[in-house]
Amino acid sequence: MSDPLLRLTGVRKSFGDHVVLRDISLDVHRGQCVVLIGASGSGKSTLLRCINVLETVDDGVITLDGTELTDPRLDVDAARARIGVVFQSYNLFPHLSVLDNVTLAPVLVHKRSKAEAKERAMAMLERVGLADKAHARPDDCSGGQQQRVAIARALVNEPELMLLDEVTSALDPELVGEVLDLLQQLKAEGMTMVLNTHEIGFARDVADTVAYLHDGLIHEVGPPAEVIDNPQQERTRRFLARVRH
Known part of the structure; x- marks a missing residue:
């Protein structure tokens, strides 16, 4: 088997005196x-x-495809x-449309043109079954739809x-x-x-x-x-x- 994409070796993490992670080692291919x-x-x-x-x-090593994240x-x-991240709370901006929520990071962080970001975002919303909600506000979507928007937002930048x-x-x-x-x-x-x-x-x-x-x-x-x-x-x-x- 090839080398893992993600490798955790001996990871430890404490918050004050409270030890939260103790010597965690895990490979993800x-x-x-x-x-x-x-x-x-x-x-x-x-x-x-x-x-x-x-x-x-506090201790240990985390690598992503050879890059040491620690x-x-x-x-x-x-x-x-x-890396794409989706949390249990959707963290969508309520004043922005679904489409604008998905295009925000590609434009601001990845410096894509607005036209390219919109095209990619629409393709991703189509992929998660929400193209018809592109111009709706998050509050007009169900919880399941909002979570799928959050997943589309994480996927639009093609994370590893x-x-x-x-x-x-x-x-x-x-x-x-x-x-x-x-x-x-x-x-x-x-x-x-x-x-x-x-x-x-x-x-x-x-x-x-x-x-x-x-x-x-x-x-x-x-x-x-x-x-x-x-x-x-x-x-x-x-x-x-x-x-x-």
Whole structure:
């Protein structure tokens, strides 16, 4: 197998005396979907924030295709431009149209012309099934539609890696499926993704690798058939028993 696109080695992160991540090591290869599972507070979101250089690690190394994201000399903006991030809150600008929300970063950050940015944004909105909402405001869209706009905004810059942080947790149950269907489509198209979710069925169906985190440690990692369907650790079994009921 080729070298991983993303590699984490011995990553540690604390906030004051509270250790959030303890010696996290994980490889993510191109085209893989790696799903992080675990209870709230287990360190999943902090791990994603460290990968996107929103948090500075205390120890360890994170590399993206050979670029060390934990190097103090890193060009942070250039590194983040290679990574798409979607959070559980949509973070859309309510006063802008859906189209303008998607074109903002290509114009301001990536210095694309407005015409090119608009063309790419419309193509991306078509891809996520929202071309008809291009001129609507976010408040005129459902929660599921707003989350798909947020995913289109992250995809429009053609990231090498997508990070998705509990992207369905703020949605009404009937809207969760449309977002998960889109993620399944992205996986089929070869997008490399790291995401955390409580949707265990989705993790089983889509993930190449599942990592169970507890108290800042990866307690179990492997294919879904092993970690979800046949966990070896008692702690993993207890967690899965809770979330399935």
